[in-house]
Amino acid sequence: MQQVATPLRRDPAPSRAAYRMHRLWLTPVFRALLRVGLPAFVVTMSIGLYLSDDARRAALGDKVASVTRSVQERPEFMVTLMAVDGASEPLAAAIRNLVVVEFPVSSFSLDLEAMRAQIESIDAVKSAELRIRAGGILQVDVTEREPAMVWRSAQGLYLLDDTGHRIAGLTVRDARPDLTLIAGEGADRAVPEALALMAAAGPIAGRVRGLVRMGERRWDLVLDREQRIQLPEEEPVVALERVIALDQAEDILERDLTVVDMRNTQRPTLRLAGDALARLRGDRPAPATRIAGGLVGN
Secondary structure, eight states, rough: OOOOOOOOOOOOOOOOOHHHHHHHTTTTHHHHHHIIHHHHHHHHHHHHHHHHHHHHHHHHHHHHHHHHOOOOGGGGGGGGGGESSSHHHHHHHHHHHHHHHSSEEEGGOOHHHHHHHHHSSSTTEEEEEEETTTTEEEEEEEOHHHHHHHHEEETTEEOOTSSSSSSESSSOGOTTTTTEEEESGGGGGGGGHHHHHHHTTTGGGEEEEEEEEETEEEEEEEEEEEEEEEOSSSSSHHHHHHHHHHHHOGGGGSSOOOOOOHHHHHHHTEEEEEHHHHHHHHHSOOOOOTTTTTTBBB
């Protein structure tokens, strides 16, 4: 009797290679490498191979430039004119001459920050803001510097704002008689103090001819009739207020004197004019009269 061969039963245990691959697949780094790294590598290699050809790179660059240009030059992105607000006519004309723009131009081609810096380089401009308005308008809003003083320097006459910043040149002093004249080296750097002195000199403002900076450290207040108030380096406003109070009490500025010296606040001195001193000395020695802590005399 012939025996029938019994088929071998399949071993359910995995092979050693399958077991190792399974354990490797359970590793997070390996899974991430296969799921992300391998596709990224394939895509990068494909792009690199495509762009390795010079003609393909040039064609792709031209295509990108063409698409970019077509978007930037759409009508809604085009600027057709410039509007300048907040500036006088001469200043607006100076801005238009300085900022030269060939209209129409795409708003993407305008460097607003560089244009703002260019406009603010003008002495008369305090600040400027630029933006693109609806309708293709380049809007320039200017804050103009307001003249506060006239400065007479070695180079000529200049208009200064309340910070001492130069605004523009001035041909003749009579062009701005409403502004106080200051003179002397370094006077432009002390404009705020000069404005404070002019505010304190309100009661005698009609007689003030200007302020002179002495030694770049202190002021002389020049009045009509060739009178001068010499102010100290420290607290000049307080010293000027003392002189005005003394004038209101005793009319010293109406007398025949040339200088009120307040440089030494503890010992202010009045200097008489030459003819007045001669009259005092005609028959008798000049009297030494103490006024507000100082002496009337030469």
